[in-house]
Amino acid sequence: MKIKPFRGLRPPQAIIEQVASRPYDVLNSDEARTEAGDNEKSLYHIIKPEIDFPIGTDEHDPCVYAKAVENFNKFKNNGWLVQDKNENYYIYAQTMNGRTQYGLVICASVEDYLGGLIKKHELTRRDKEEDRMKHIRVNNANMEPVFFACHDNPALDSIIAKYAEQKPEYDFIAPDDGIRHTFHIIDNRADIDRITEIFADIPAMYIADGHHRSAAAALVGAEKARNNPNHKGDEEYNFFMAVCFSASQLTILDYNRLVKDLNGLSDDEFIDLLKENFTVVNKGNSNYKPSAPHNFSLYLSTDTGGQWYSLTAKDGTFDETDPAASLDVTISSCLILDRILGIKDLRSDKRIDFVGGIRGLDELKRRVDSGEMKLALALYPVSMNQLMAIADSGNIMPPKTTWFEPKLRSGLVVHDILF
Numbered sequence: 001m002k003i004k005p006f007r008g009l010r011p012p013q014a015i016i017e018q019v020a021s022r023p024y025d026v027l028n029s030d031e032a033r034t035e036a037g038d039n040e041k042s043l044y045h046i047i048k049p050e051i052d053f054p055i056g057t058d059e060h061d062p063c064v065y066a067k068a069v070e071n072f073n074k075f076k077n078n079g080w081l082v083q084d085k086n087e088n089y090y091i092y093a094q095t096m097n098g099r100t101q102y103g104l105v106i107c108a109s110v111e112d113y114l115g116g117l118i119k120k121h122e123l124t125r126r127d128k129e130e131d132r133m134k135h136i137r138v139n140n141a142n143m144e145p146v147f148f149a150c151h152d153n154p155a156l157d158s159i160i161a162k163y164a165e166q167k168p169e170y171d172f173i174a175p176d177d178g179i180r181h182t183f184h185i186i187d188n189r190a191d192i193d194r195i196t197e198i199f200a201d202i203p204a205m206y207i208a209d210g211h212h213r214s215a216a217a218a219l220v221g222a223e224k225a226r227n228n229p230n231h232k233g234d235e236e237y238n239f240f241m242a243v244c245f246s247a248s249q250l251t252i253l254d255y256n257r258l259v260k261d262l263n264g265l266s267d268d269e270f271i272d273l274l275k276e277n278f279t280v281v282n283k284g285n286s287n288y289k290p291s292a293p294h295n296f297s298l299y300l301s302t303d304t305g306g307q308w309y310s311l312t313a314k315d316g317t318f319d320e321t322d323p324a325a326s327l328d329v330t331i332s333s334c335l336i337l338d339r340i341l342g343i344k345d346l347r348s349d350k351r352i353d354f355v356g357g358i359r360g361l362d363e364l365k366r367r368v369d370s371g372e373m374k375l376a377l378a379l380y381p382v383s384m385n386q387l388m389a390i391a392d393s394g395n396i397m398p399p400k401t402t403w404f405e406p407k408l409r410s411g412l413v414v415h416d417i418l419f
Helices: 013-019 029-036 062-077 110-114 126-139 154-164 189-200 211-227 267-274 328-338 357-369 384-393
Strands: 089-096 099-109 146-150 170-173 180-186 205-209 239-246 255-259 278-284 295-302 305-313 352-356 375-378
Touching (some): 062 126, 089 154, 099 110, 099 154, 099 189, 110 211, 110 239, 146 211, 154 180, 154 189, 180 189, 205 211, 205 239, 205 384, 255 328, 255 357, 267 278, 267 295, 305 357, 357 375
Parallel strands (some): 146 239
Antiparallel strands (some): 089 099, 089 180, 099 239, 170 180, 295 305, 295 375
16 A cells, blocks of 8 residues: 655644534534534534535535635634644544544555555445535645555554554544544654555555545546646645554444335235245344344334344345355345335435434334334444455445444544645
8 A cells, every 4th residue: 555644734732622523424514503603613614614604505506615715724824724844644543432443644545546455345426426526626635534444454553552652632522422532643754654664565445434535535636637747646636634443443333224114015914024034033122133143123113012023034045155245234135125125226215214323223213113214124233354355355335334433533634635
């Protein structure tokens, strides 16, 4: 892998908690407007600039992108984002439920992304790519990092551990999720050079979260290379900002499904059809969580109240040798959502919704009991080994397969691609 250090644009220590925000794609405009409140230093004014316009303003209106540029310049002019004097790597650590994961903040190579060394496991949508491309083009910056993973590397872990023992540059607990965020600067030239050397021997990195940001950054970088008659290959636009974690440190939560109806079937007919491919066990009204891969949890609204069921896929109902076909999201999509419920396209069908596992089974139960949904389907989480196997094979996962927690905070560092 080809990586490089960079001169990060960062908030002064005193205002880091005012600037830092959740990622642009985990909340809507109204939520961002509420969270920003009267805090003019919130990064939402750059990554969700529609909050500075009347409610209902189209977030893709050209005036909104122009406002992002205006606000970005304001942040720099007011000293709310200050560029480091030297090129550094950075360590970004997150602590949730007493468990800490350490990521290395780097600039990854556009060439590596376009060449397939930075591996994907999801499809991207062109409209979402174009939105992020416009944002990068007008600001000439990667405002938010992409979330990467790589196979564990003891030499890299050793360097990170050395800096993690020192006093961090930033250290705060986010009020909305209770997660602790710490940030260290790697400014020793020997350590910087060693990290670059280590990555030169790493064969691949994997996008954990941020497929659209990765695609957009790479496409804009390639555009700038084509349009620069003096292009050399070492310009900042040839790289984009990412935080790379050792795979063993990461936690993937379940990503669960909610469906509005039974496709014209009665409760008994639906259960009978499930029994063709699953061993079905009624678990009553107590929450039931999937116990292992290929075991599913079903919560169904019935005439006698909500009932939980254990569903275990029978032998021979899927190809165990195929890393994509043996994913629980694939099994449930093929054997339940498609075959029984008639849901063919998870991206567009209005009868289905998705809930990240961070919200727990109670959220699934609540939405079914409210009458909004007819059933909930909870899945066993995908493993990092499965994710990397899928990416290595060149396959992709079905939509809404992985839910990573904790999410990366935005605003700790920004990458200027014109410097």
